[in-house]
Amino acid sequence: MSETAKPSAGTRTKGDVLLEIRDLQIEGESDEVWRPIVRGVDLTLKRGEVLGLIGESGAGKSTIGLAAMGYARGGCRFSGGSVVFDGIDLRAVSDEARRKLRGSRIAYVAQSAAASFNPAHRLMDQTVEAELREGIRNRTEAEKDAIELYRRLRLPNPEEIGFRYPHQVSGGQLQRAMTAMAMTCRPDLIIFDEPTTALDVTTQVEVLAAIRDIVDQFHTAAIYITHDLAVVAQMADRIKVLRYGKSVEEAPTREMLANPREEYTRSLWSVRKLGKQEQPGGEPILQVKNVTAAYGNTVRVLNDVTVTVPRGRTVAVVGESGSGKSTLARVITGLLPPIEGQVVFDGQALPPALKERAQDTLRRIQMIYQMPDTALNPRQTVYEAIGRPLEFYRGLSGAKKEARIVELLNLIEMDESYVDRLPGELSGGQKQRICIARALAAEPELIICDEVTSALDQIVQEGILQLLMRLQRELGVSYLFITHDIATVRAISDEIVVMFQGRVVQQGPKSRVLSPPHPPYTELLLSSVPEMDPDWLTNLLARRKAQPAAVKAGDY
């Protein structure tokens, strides 16, 4: 295989111009009106180069990524500019010619591998599909090559993993299988659209390393789309910052990180600097005592878990998916009665099942969900969503209820002009604020926040976290904050509980948990959080190689 250059980061040679986008303009339709999504973006990519595209959602990142393949999503259209790939004007050639290029010379790796694979076919059949259709190799060769790619991407059991169905492998493995699929035809250009956003930090490291190596080995040019700066710092040679469909600034990675020129870029950089002074715990509001819980009677999801939340404080529960964080919330709220142990709230043991709890007990514990889209009924206006708990718990109606709704909206930094909106007419951050207002309407003492910021952009995240912190200062409410994002934990918690496979690995004040020495799992979790240093991934991998971790990511 001649195309397998030696894997050595840093010695990549950048060739001729591969992709040239000039003054790209794309419009999208909503309510019968065409509105610009991308407004005149220029982009040049050389062979073997990795360009990072970053920006908030709605900045047009994905649209530009797809445009690089000459494709506009349904409901979108090109309205100006040119896309030239290796001398071919993608906007001028026929659909047939474009289709031939995609999958053979340009490949695409989507954000959600789970949603992009066909659940009814084995991984292998899907991996080799494109090359068989294009007639590049015959089946035997293609499968041999796919196994080789699986091996290079460090998938476990490369010979056998192809015979599995998508639901039989983990999310991180699926994302790597998708990268293998994109690589089968040895494309000149791959577009990665947020490939690790849906993954845990511990898994993310594996996938990032695998992607970086394989792109390096085959000297593939790539466009790497993400909203996570620390990730793009590891992957890209150059970074381009986008906002509202326009380019804000563009520079080589190191230069951009060290010295961002634009105000907007600097604001992106500063988001992760949010912090809170740790406060000592007081009298406990919630005690989870030796709780063991299971789904059905077989799979134990929680094993002898003990957690205490002091009044007016924030306790963060961290761990990767499958560690039992959300199950803990279900036990506390009564959705899943525990097999053993009890939940004590404000000095009194709570009945294990939801049905046995009094209305006032329910009122005192509220919940905010990860996805504001599914947490708000799409057919209920803001007025109905916030008004219902007021009516239900406090019997308010008419003018009193209306006044209280306006008060609550002001509390979450919105105003009464939103009362008649449906959730579909609000942005993600606004929806999450409405969810917070709905919880506050019950005047709770404890709010369980289940990954409340992980579905939001970084800048919006910061706004939500600041709001939650302000509400705690003003109203004295306690939070049980479930998250897998260490930056969030650093920002808002007083105490930290680290969970792994249904057990509490470590718990204590923030300062103690975050400073070494760490138990092995905490170490793995903390060290997997990407940092803004462009050498972070390289150094981390070197360190881990020298000193194999005691605990492996759940992926293996």
Place this chain on the structure above:
Amino acid sequence: MSESAHSPQSALVAAGQPQISRRGRAARIWRVLRKAPPTAWFGLVVIGVYLFAAVFAPLLAPYSETELVGGAFEPWGGQFLLGTDQLGRDMLSRLIYGARNTVGIAFLTTMLSFLLGGALGLVAAISGGWLDQVLGRSVDVLMSIPQLIFALVLLSIVGSSVVNLIVIIAVLDSTRVFRLSRSVAQGVVVMDYVEAARLRGEKLPWIMRREILPNIMPPLVAEFGLRFCFVFLTISALSFLGLGIQPPTADWGSMVRDNAALITYGDVTPLLPAGAIALLTVAVNFVVDWFLHKTSGLRE
């Protein structure tokens, strides 16, 4: 997207007046209708005409539906626009009254079957567990017996009155509504907002009516149109067999049967009620197709 950005239109909404943003329901409906395809328009117009005929039957019909006004089997034209039937009743009048009787009964039956099947389907989806099992298996049993034969047997046992007819067909038909509403509701029951309502302590009726029902309306409305056609056809079939709507009430199904002999003489009169049935079925299906297309979110 900026958090606190106010769109110009929201700035127009005055403080504390929560009824403004329903921004003209009529205008919205008109906008949707304007873009409807010709088939949908055809369906809507036909349904409109039938409804008009059903409501204003006494004003439109030249004679009463039961009165003997002439000789048997009189030809078209003259005094009787579409002739008379086997007893000498005016065919046109009976056709118009038939719209009221057949369509009215079919509508009531469909409503009842949706109330029954829809409510039980939602309860099954929300409660799950043994209740879901019991309801589901009972429905399986009911569905395993051919509907028309089952209806015939039941009607011959309890006697063929309008009330019996409506109840029996509604119950038999509600099995399909049950299955549909249960399966679409299951997709909604798992949403976080339903869990939030449960955590709030909401009772079953509230969750059914306020959290779930609004979100499953589109498929239910579409199914309503289809089931209406089937109920309508079932009633006509039963009437044709003599166990449906009883004489002397005008009904399209029995009108076909009573005048069927005319066909052998090359007279198309018996085909008129049959055509009325067919036309309405086609019209309703056109409208349902359009509605399904609209709500499925597909773009042309």
